[in-house]
Amino acid sequence: MDTSWHIRDIHLLKGISPEELEKIFDITHTMTYDRGDILFHPEEHPHRLYFLHHGRVKSYTITPDGDLHILQIFHPGDAFGGLLMGVAEGVPIWAEAHDQVVATMMDEFCFKDFMRMTPNICFKLFQYMANRHAHDITHLQKLIHCDAKTRLILVLLHLVRVNEFPREDWIEVYPPYTHADLANMIGVARTTVSEIISDLKAEGVLKGRGRQLVINKHAALELAQSEEIGVR
């Protein structure tokens, strides 16, 4: 369901020296967007890379029927944009500010300067990408060996970014996903997802009506851990 490249939680500019930060300000674009502003259109997407500092950004495409289909919600610390992929393929993608947004933007010219002038930070970026790739493979392996219920819980915990809400007990899954979307993510039939969601609601792990799902963080983590012990 997701065709837009991104990496989560990189926080690339966090903890770097003021001198290096100054260099980055000199060679990149510090951008601000009010809610509803467009960060990029489909023709700009392959040429830009963003590091998000504040606010949320939604990426979306328009289906052939004219419906808006949300691909991702990006959070502070995320990096996104098609620049590093280098090819304008797949569905047309827009990105829109969901809140008041502050981001660092680079085009190809900026990124080449970035590599030349701040090689240590650039190295950190590639290390992070490699680590993330390894993490994703481990995560996928874990998903493959779990039953469908555990897979769904793990995917929901991943979607709500549970680490960002240390104080909340209930977290809404946003944007709302259809049962078909969720079924796609965990590789089962839509009806299976609907049945599991009903079970989880009865167990007090989920609540919400229609597409809206709110997850009980503690119950979900506990269930995921206990179910994972019985890996098939």
Add this chain to the structure above:
Amino acid sequence: MDTIRLFIATDDAACTRVKDYLETWIVDRDGVTLEIVPVLENPVQLIQLGINYTPALVVNGMVISQRCSVDEVREWLHEHLLDT
């Protein structure tokens, strides 16, 4: 002299609540200055301080709390700036 800076998103209800609270709290309080900093007007400062979530309370240049509530701000001020 203590300097309180509150970074806010101007369209966010939680930010407005903390801003309103601080603007009331600061009245007639000597030795403390308050600056409200809209993030869209000060993106570089936001990045320099490593702020990702608002409202963010910054006191004397140190980030005290991000995504803070009125209760948290009240408690922190009570604990640290009560004698002002």
